[in-house]
Amino acid sequence: MRTPIDRLAVLLMIVGAINWLTVGLFGYDFVAGIFGSVEALGSRIVYSLVGIAGIYSISLLFREAPVNE
Template sequence: MDRIALLLVIIGALNWLLVGLFNFDLVAAIFGHNSFLSRAVYSLVGLAGIWSVSLLFRDRSRA
């Protein structure tokens, strides 16, 4: 689950990089502006970000 969350956070970060540098939203370009699929992707990325916050507070000795 951690790797999936990390992958989604990376996808979200790369999308924001494209928005910041080129004003280009790749998710909207692929799935349509404000479509159900684009909102689903944004929601999954947001949930992955929330999940990733838990990584900050985990015991690192537990590998």
């Protein structure tokens, strides 16, 4: 079973993926658009959380799924 932290990490990675999609397709940084700029503290916090979530999620690749009986 996935923990709430696992779910939060995946949610943050989805936010990051959608942001990169909008940058790639439209040249628009959604996170920077919300917080004002790439250098804004809010943007830097979101980018950092997405990065931490990505690093944490590496562990999801190596976890064994529970066996249901």
